[in-house]
Amino acid sequence: MTEIAFQKALQKPKLAPTFYFIGVTTGKSSIMKVFPLWMKELGRPDIVIEGINCKIHDDPQVYCRIVAFIKADPNSLGGLVTTHKIDLYAASHNLFDYFDRYTQITGEISCISKNEGRLEGHAKDPITAGLSMDAIVSKGYFGRTGAEVLIMGAGGSSVATMLHLMDKPDPSDRPRRVVIVNRSLPNLEHMREMVVAHGTDIEVSYVHNQDPVKNDEIMSRLPDYSIVINATGMGKDTPGSPFTHAGLFPRHGIAWEFNYRGELDFMHQALAQGESRQVKVEDGWVYFLHGWTQVIAQVLHIDLTPELFERLDVLASTVRR
Numbered sequence: 013m014t015e016i017a018f019q020k021a022l023q024k025p026k027l028a029p030t031f032y033f034i035g036v037t038t039g040k041s042s043i044m045k046v047f048p049l050w051m052k053e054l055g056r057p058d059i060v061i062e063g064i065n066c067k068i069h070d071d072p073q074v075y076c077r078i079v080a081f082i083k084a085d086p087n088s089l090g091g092l093v094t095t096h097k098i099d100l101y102a103a104s105h106n107l108f109d110y111f112d113r114y115t116q117i118t119g120e121i122s123c124i125s126k127n128e129g130r131l132e133g134h135a136k137d138p139i140t141a142g143l144s145m146d147a148i149v150s151k152g153y154f155g156r157t158g159a160e161v162l163i164m165g166a167g168g169s170s171v172a173t174m175l176h177l178m179d180k181p182d183p184s185d186r187p188r189r190v191v192i193v194n195r196s197l198p199n200l201e202h203m204r205e206m207v208v209a210h211g212t213d214i215e216v217s218y219v220h221n222q223d224p225v226k227n228d229e230i231m232s233r234l235p236d237y238s239i240v241i242n243a244t245g246m247g248k249d250t251p252g253s254p255f256t257h258a259g260l261f262p263r264h265g266i267a268w269e270f271n272y273r274g275e276l277d278f279m280h281q282a283l284a285q286g287e288s289r290q291v292k293v294e295d296g297w298v299y300f301l302h303g304w305t306q307v308i309a310q311v312l313h314i315d316l317t318p319e320l321f322e323r324l325d326v327l328a329s330t331v332r333r
């Protein structure tokens with residue numbers, strides 16, 4: 013259970029079966045405490061977790077070296093990718109032998125695993141973001157309320173959330189309109205390409221912006237009951253919030269912070285309006301649980317039944333911070 017710079021991680025073959033966590037500040041994640049408890053519960057206490065910290069939009073060579081090492085080293089079982097899902101896919105897709113349907117649609121990898129000698133890439137976020145959203149938003153919510161969705165950030169988790177919304181078969185589970193805001197163009201374009209290729213009746217607006225005052229204006233135009241998602245990593249990976257303290261959340265709306273640790277400025281801004289504007293506030297803990305359990309099940313080839321998820325949820329709650 014260690015956190016290491018990638019150069020050091022890739023020097024020697026692993027002595028113990030190793031599961032990697034490729035992220036930005038991996039050592040601070042609750043998974044470092046949760047993972048050993050879960051491995052004990054799953055009867056695999058021999059498996060260790062190692063965090064590999066990369067810079068946001070790191071050198072493509074970094075991603076290639078990590079993936080090549082995991083592929084070649086017999087004791088490297090696979091791992092979970094956060095933040096670098098799109099960049100890792102772009103840099104290293106040639107090293108994989110198989111991609112699931114969601115990786116092909118989204119162009120991102122959140123799960124690296126092995127199966128009979130093949131290196132596999134899965135995009136689990138459409139499943140895990142979906143499971144988490146379904147836990148927050150009740151059936152028929154959009155049809156009932158006319159709510160729209162504002163997604164701050166157009167990275168891997170936003171793409172997954174968008175895909176989940178587009179794939180909802182019942183029209184009352186799809187918002188009429190989604191606004192996606194991103195600070196630079198490549199991820200916004202990637203999102204647009206994915207949405208156009210997939211096809212949807214949802215009206216999607218793409219906004220290239222990182223000015224919080226303009227974000228406040230965009231948020232102020234949302235109808236009541238709308239959902240505002242912070243998928244920028246601001247408040248954890250980088251300081252601050254995409255909104256100013258003057259930004260008004262939609263009345264009766266839902267503010268969903270994708271993270272559960274860090275300063276969480278966006279979440280605190282929303283909490284401050286909990287009563288005055290009847291804003292319901294959610295953090296990323298349930299997303300964390302679904303995200304990790306789905307990837308671990310894939311890497312270890314276990315059947316994640318609802319009963320097993322429940323047991324893992326209870327264990328994780330004992331060390332939540």
Ligand SMILES: NC(=O)c1ccc[n+]([C@@H]2O[C@H](COP(=O)([O-])OP(=O)(O)OC[C@H]3O[C@@H](n4cnc5c(N)ncnc54)[C@H](OP(=O)(O)O)[C@@H]3O)[C@@H](O)[C@H]2O)c1
Nearest residue numbers: 095165166167168169194195196199244245270296299300
């Ligand atoms: N709770 C959980 O288990 C869970 C699960 C998934 C994700 N998350 C968290 O959610 C966050 C996003 O994850 P991700 O995988 O989608 O990351 P990502 O792929 O790095 O995407 C983040 C996106 O936000 C954009 N962005 C950053 N600051 C912005 C700003 N001020 N205004 C507008 N856009 C901005 C980035 O723009 P650029 O294109 O310019 O870089 C990037 O496209 C991360 O902090 C991650 O830890 C948590």
